[in-house]
Amino acid sequence: MTGLDKASGWAGVASVLLTNVATVGATVASPSFEWTGNALSDLGQPGTPVATPVTTLLFDGGLVLGGLVGLGFAYTLWTAGENVVERLAVLPFAVALVGMAxxxxxxxxxxxxxPAAVTLYLASMVAMAVYAVGNAVASALRRGAVTLGLVCAHVGVWWWWASGGSVARDGLAIPEIVGAFLFSAWVLWTAHWHLAGERAPDGAGVVASA
Known part of the structure; x- marks a missing residue:
């Protein structure tokens, strides 16, 4: 495994850690944030009751930095892709990270x-779905099936939320964080696959196809 391969794989891990730690940290640092009463974006909007200079720095800065760092993971998705379908997932993945930033x-x-928020969530689901199809083409059927399951869960969360009233109603933070965690779980899982699993370039950690 080359240094660039490792750096790209770890960029995916770092992006997840940066965005999630910063977001959760912002909720803790807020003087009055409530999961059932706010959107996550309230933490990054100066002037809202839940925002402070600390929460805006954590939330806004974490998303920008995480999005930029996460773009580095696109290199792994492209170079390690075993077929054109897996490589096609790089485009919506990159679009999702730009939306995050x-x-x-x-x-x-x-x-x-x-528009940026919608781009993040929709593009992340498309990237996962396309990559899952590519996995199936590459005979990694279990991995593809689990990834599609994550996509279905993501769609299901937003379907459930939208069916209850206005999408922008109080408590929007709940489907937002669930969607973010589902995408994050896929990135971490995929990064591990390429860093230490079957897809590692040097064959380290080779296991049965997953």
Whole structure:
């Protein structure tokens, strides 16, 4: 495994850690954030009751930095892809990371905030679904099936939320964090596959096809 391969794989891990630690840290640092009463983006919008300079730095900065770092993982997805379908997943993955950074760059009061957030969630689901199909083509059937299961769970969470009323109602943070964790779980799982599992370039940690 080359240094670039390792750096790319670890970029995926670092992106997940940066965004999730910063987001959860912002909720803890907020003086009045409530999961059932707020959207996560409230933490990054100066002037809202739940936001402070610390929460805006953590939330907005974490998303921007995590999105930029996470783009490095696209190299692994491309070079280690075993077929054209797996490689096609690189495009929506990169779009999702740009959307993630956009959420941090444009606070919730900005016109581009909502498009960035929608881009993040939709593109992340598309990336996972396309990669899952590519896995199936590469005979990694169990991995493809589990990934599609994560996509279905993500879609299901938003379907459940949308069926209960306005999407932008109080408590939006709940489906937002669930969606973020599902995408994060896939990135971590896939990074491990390429760093120490069957897809590791040097064959380290080779296991049965998954």
């Amino acid at each position: 956009g959420v941090g760059v444009f606070p919730s009061s900005q016109p581009l905030h909502a």
